[in-house]
Amino acid sequence: MAEIQLRNVGKRWGDYVGVDNFDLTIADREFLVLLGPSGCGKTTTMRMIAGLEDATEGEIVIDGKVVNDLEPKERDVAMVFQSYALYPNKNVYENIRFPLKVRKVDPATHDARVRRASAMVELDDFLHRRPAELSGGQRQRVALARAIVREPNVFLMDEPLSNLDAKLRVSTRAQIKNLSHELAVTTIYVTHDQVEAMTLADRVVIMKQGVVQQVGTPVDIYDRPANAFVAGFIGNPAMNLIEGVVSGGTFRAERTEVAGLSAPQGAVTLGFRAEDAQVVDTGGQINAPIYTMELLGDSTMVSVRINGALVSVKADKTFRGRIGDPVSIAVPAAQCHLFSAISGERIHA
Amino acid sequence: MATASETRMTPAKAVSFSLVGLWLFIAAFPFLWTFWGSFKVQADFFSKADWTNALWGTQTIAETGSAFTGQGYFGAWVIEAFWQNVINSGIVVVFTVIISLTFGTLGGYALARSGFRYAFWLLIAALVFRAMPHITLVSGYLLPFFEWNIWGHLPTTIIVLVAINQPFTLWMLHSFFLNIPKDMDESAMVDGCTRFQAFRHVIVPVMWPGVITTGLFSFLLAYNDFTVTAMLLSAENETMIPAINSFLGTTQVEGKVMYAVAAVVSATAPLFVLILFFQRQIVSGLTAGAVKG
Numbered sequence: 001m002a003e004i005q006l007r008n009v010g011k012r013w014g015d016y017v018g019v020d021n022f023d024l025t026i027a028d029r030e031f032l033v034l035l036g037p038s039g040c041g042k043t044t045t046m047r048m049i050a051g052l053e054d055a056t057e058g059e060i061v062i063d064g065k066v067v068n069d070l071e072p073k074e075r076d077v078a079m080v081f082q083s084y085a086l087y088p089n090k091n092v093y094e095n096i097r098f099p100l101k102v103r104k105v106d107p108a109t110h111d112a113r114v115r116r117a118s119a120m121v122e123l124d125d126f127l128h129r130r131p132a133e134l135s136g137g138q139r140q141r142v143a144l145a146r147a148i149v150r151e152p153n154v155f156l157m158d159e160p161l162s163n164l165d166a167k168l169r170v171s172t173r174a175q176i177k178n179l180s181h182e183l184a185v186t187t188i189y190v191t192h193d194q195v196e197a198m199t200l201a202d203r204v205v206i207m208k209q210g211v212v213q214q215v216g217t218p219v220d221i222y223d224r225p226a227n228a229f230v231a232g233f234i235g236n237p238a239m240n241l242i243e244g245v246v247s248g249g250t251f252r253a254e255r256t257e258v259a260g261l262s263a264p265q266g267a268v269t270l271g272f273r274a275e276d277a278q279v280v281d282t283g284g285q286i287n288a289p290i291y292t293m294e295l296l297g298d299s300t301m302v303s304v305r306i307n308g309a310l311v312s313v314k315a316d317k318t319f320r321g322r323i324g325d326p327v328s329i330a331v332p333a334a335q336c337h338l339f340s341a342i343s344g345e346r347i348h349a
Numbered sequence: 350m351a352t353a354s355e356t357r358m359t360p361a362k363a364v365s366f367s368l369v370g371l372w373l374f375i376a377a378f379p380f381l382w383t384f385w386g387s388f389k390v391q392a393d394f395f396s397k398a399d400w401t402n403a404l405w406g407t408q409t410i411a412e413t414g415s416a417f418t419g420q421g422y423f424g425a426w427v428i429e430a431f432w433q434n435v436i437n438s439g440i441v442v443v444f445t446v447i448i449s450l451t452f453g454t455l456g457g458y459a460l461a462r463s464g465f466r467y468a469f470w471l472l473i474a475a476l477v478f479r480a481m482p483h484i485t486l487v488s489g490y491l492l493p494f495f496e497w498n499i500w501g502h503l504p505t506t507i508i509v510l511v512a513i514n515q516p517f518t519l520w521m522l523h524s525f526f527l528n529i530p531k532d533m534d535e536s537a538m539v540d541g542c543t544r545f546q547a548f549r550h551v552i553v554p555v556m557w558p559g560v561i562t563t564g565l566f567s568f569l570l571a572y573n574d575f576t577v578t579a580m581l582l583s584a585e586n587e588t589m590i591p592a593i594n595s596f597l598g599t600t601q602v603e604g605k606v607m608y609a610v611a612a613v614v615s616a617t618a619p620l621f622v623l624i625l626f627f628q629r630q631i632v633s634g635l636t637a638g639a640v641k642g
Contacts, residue, residue, distance in 0.1 A: 052535050072538045085536035089554045102550065103541040146540070156539075 002063045002076075002153035002186045003028045004049065010057035011044050011210075018044045020210045022058070026188065031180055033189045035197040036207035037233075042190045045207075046156050049188060051075050063153060073103075078147035079156040082163065084139045086131040092118070092142050093127040099150045117149035120179060137168045144176070148183060155180070155187040161196060173199060194234050198222070206230050224337075228344040231271045231337060237301070239271045240311045243341060251336075254307050255288045260333035267341035274301065276335035279315040284328035286311065290321050302327060380617070387614045388417040391607045421611030425596070431612050433585075434592040438572065438616075440503055441588055445510045445571035446564050449518045452511075453563060454556070457522030458548055462531065472523065475516035483513055483576045491580065501583030509581060510571050517570075518563050525559030526552070561630040565623070572620070589616045 004026040011018040019041040026032050034042035047053040049060060051072035059066050067075050078099070086095050096114045105113075118124055121141040131139055140160060147155060160176070161169045177200050180187045191197055197204045198218040206213040206221065206229075214226035225231035231239040244253030244267075251258040251270050258270065278284075279302055288304035295301075300319045303312045304327065313329050321327060338347040385403075386394040392408035402408055406416040413420070425431040460468045486509060494500040529552060537547035553560070572589075579591040587595070593616065596609035 050535075050539055052538070071543070072535075073541045073543065077539060079536065079539045081532045081536055083530060083532045085530065085532035087533070087537075087551055087555075098537075098550075099540040102537075102546060150541075 004154065004186060004188075005061040006045075006049075006058065007061065008058040009045070009048060009055050009060060011041070011048060011053065012056045017210045019048070022212060024205065024212070024215060026186060028186055029184045031177075031187045031189065031200060031202045033191060033197040033201035033204045034207060035191060035194060035204050035233075036213075038192060039209070040207040041210040042192075042205075042207050043158055044210075046079075046158055046188055046190050049075075049154070050077055050079050050156050075154075076152050077154040077156055078150060078152040080140075080143045080147050080158065080160045082159040084131075084143040084163075086139055086142055086146075088131050091128050091130050092123060092134070095131065095142055096123075096145045096149050099146060103150065105150070113149055114145075117145040120148065120182075121145045121175070136164055137172060140164060140172060141175075144179070148179065151183070151185075153186065155183075155185050157187065157189045159191055160189075161191070162193070176200065195236065198234075206233065224346070225271075226346055228269050228271065228339040231339065235273060237274055237312045239273050239337070240277075240313075241309065241339075242270045242306050242311060243309075244268065244270060244307075246338070251338075255304075256286045256306055258285045258331055258333055258336060261336060261338065263338050263347055268347065269339040269341055269344070271337040271339060272331050272335050274312045274314045277313045277329050277331045279313055279319060280328050280330045282328050283330075285331040286329040287326065288329075290323050290325050290327050292323060293321060302329075304329070383610060384614055387421050387607070387610045388419070389607075390418060390420060394610065395606065421607035422615070424605075425608040425612045425615070429592075429596070429608055431589070431592060431608075431615065434587055434589045435615075437503060437582075437586055438588040438590075441507055441510065441578070442568055442571045444504075444507045445514060446567045448507070448511045449514045449567045450560060450564050452515060453518030453522045454553070454560060456519050458526050458552065460519065460523050461526035462534070472520065475519050479516035479520070483574075484580075486513060487577055487580045494581070500581065501586055503582070503586055506578055506581045506586075506588075509577050510574060513577065514567050514570050518567055521563045521566070522556075522559060525556060525563075529555055558630050561627060565627060568623075569620075 006022050006024050006026075009022040010020055022041075022045055034045060036042050044053060048055045049062075051067065051070060051074075055068060060068055062075060062077075087098065090098065093114060096117055097110055100110050100113060114127075115124070118127060121144050123138065123141050123145055126134060126138060126142075131142065134142065140163070143160070147157075157176070161172055164172060173196060176189075180200075189196075189200060201218055203215060204218055204221050205215050208229055214221055214230050216224075216226075221230060221234055225234060225239065228241060232241055242253050242256060244251050244256065246252075246261060246263045246268050247265050249259065249261050249263070251261055251263075251268065253270070256270075277286075286304065286306065288306065290302060291305045291310065292303045293300060294303075295317075297317070299317050300315045301312050302315045302319065302321065303310050305311070311329075339345060340347055382403075389403060389406050389409045390412050392412070393402045393406050396402040396408070399407075409418055410416055412418075460472060490509065491500070494505060499505045533551055533555070534544070534547045537551040538544065542550060574588075575590045575594065578588045579594065582588065582591065584595075589612065593609050593612045596605050596612060
């Protein structure tokens with residue numbers, strides 16, 4: 001059982017704000033993903049929970065106990081590092097066993113626990129190899145096994161998949177999801193890859209420049225982004241964002257006119273997802289020449305340029321057009337998101 | 350498999366091979382010459398009449414009845430008790446290396462992991478001290494050493510040698526530690542180590558090539574030192590190098606020079622063995638910083 005509370009936690013280096021006023025309760029057994037571009041403070045937040053970095057403000061509470069002044073080893077957390085940080089002079093078996101050894105766990109239980117952990121990540125056949133003799137994926141699994149062998153209260157994972165190739169990433173991602181379900185341990189996972197965040201998380205925290213932008217389930221964040229940054233960060237492709245002006249319930253921008261919106265007068269950013277719009281013969285809300293076309297197999301991505309920004313629409317996979325051909329795009333008003341042009345915050349209809 | 354173009358002898362290759370051969374000869378000659386000459390008598394090795402006497406041992410045959418003699422070695426080791434100097438050197442070297450490495454690893458680790466700016470300035474200060482001539486330390490301390498009545502003893506010399514050597518060991522070990530990712534300590538600390546346990550169980554085992562290389566350089570400094578040991582040690586506590594010097598300094602008596610030659614060969618032999626024994630570690634240590642594993 002481990003509930004983690006971050007009470008207004010902050011990290012400053014002089015004038016530089018690494019993490020600002022992070023306030024969140026992470027439920028027991030929750031899989032929480034910290035997501036954001038590099039330098040957004042997500043890793044710093046995790047390192048503060050691990051005790052590798054001191055919080056300059058606020059309190060970190062694990063299992064009802066304030067841990068700010070505790071050493072990493074006293075916090076009962078396990079961490080998987082981006083570089084794996086395996087011990088190169090020890091073989092796989094000794095690497096996995098190390099946490100048991102230094103924590104003086106009853107030596108009689110070591111062998112069984114190491115073997116159980118290594119079986120969970122399918123490393124049984126490699127126990128006598130050194131890390132240098134393993135592939136990237138195998139090293140990653142040693143790091144995982146070393147983290148789970150102790151059955152800690154909290155799992156911390158710092159971009160564990162970013163050093164793997166694309167194919168291995170998908171299978172290891174599935175393995176991590178399965179493992180966290182099986183072990184039922186509170187997990188905090190840091191990534192800059194929104195696909196990992198969407199697939200793994202119970203809840204996602206999106207950060208930018210040290211500030212939390214939105215906390216919510218993957219569906220929440222995808223369907224109701226709290227601001228233009230989240231909208232432009234989540235989804236593949238990210239949400240289309242067009243800057244323009246609303247007057248009388250109609251949004252106008254270059255080559256664009258969307259009517260039937262319930263928003264006050266003024267400058268706004270209009271957002272919609274590529275799959276929510278359709279390419280039509282005539283009478284669409286956007287009429288522009290095709291800028292580029294990408295065949296994706298199951299669909300065709302058609303892009304036009306509005307105000308210099310790329311606007312993409314998913315068309316049928318049989319759709320064909322030439323670059324420069326005029327195209328008409330239907331954007332249903334009900335599927336549109338409006339954000340304030342000044343603050344970027346969502347305008348609630 | 351060597352291809353035809355690799356085995357064919359071109360003029361350029363012939364020139365480069367002969368240059369390497371010439372260099373080898375020039376580099377090795379003094380050692381071979383001394384080694385050969387150490388088995389002759391002084392009248393041959395320092396012959397005024399004909400230098401080839403040193404090669405054939407004309408006088409050696411005349412004096413001892415054989416082309417080779419162990420007189421020099423007998424004189425140095427038995428008559429002049431050179432073994433005492435060897436033991437002194439051993440004590441000085443062992444303690445200098447152990448103390449330098451202890452402070453060097455702890456200090457180098459601390460400096461490598463410290464995020465503070467003063468770490469940089471400490472290292473710069475160390476570099477300045479390293480650049481100073483050794484004699485500056487000795488001359489400055491001579492008077493206090495006399496006053497405190499600690500002049501002439503081995504521990505005093507060891508302390509001064511450590512002081513001279515420490516900046517270098519700090520620098521060298523510091524850069525070795527910088528090459529070990531911080532993740533490794535942090536991982537060990539999350540796994541349940543204290544900072545010191547992480548250092549001992551995780552970092553030091555990875556560091557062995559660096560420690561051995563640094564230790565070897567410390568060894569060489571202490572082993573070969575003349576300035577400090579000649580100034581600070583009394584005659585009965587002399588290490589090998591000043592002892593050899595004093596053999597040379599008494600040329601009025603015939604035979605003493607040959608003691609020096611024999612002692613030089615005796616002092617050099619262990620170095621060859623040491624370098625050959627540790628060459629793998631030295632090379633991996635010297636290049637560890639250059640290439641990322």
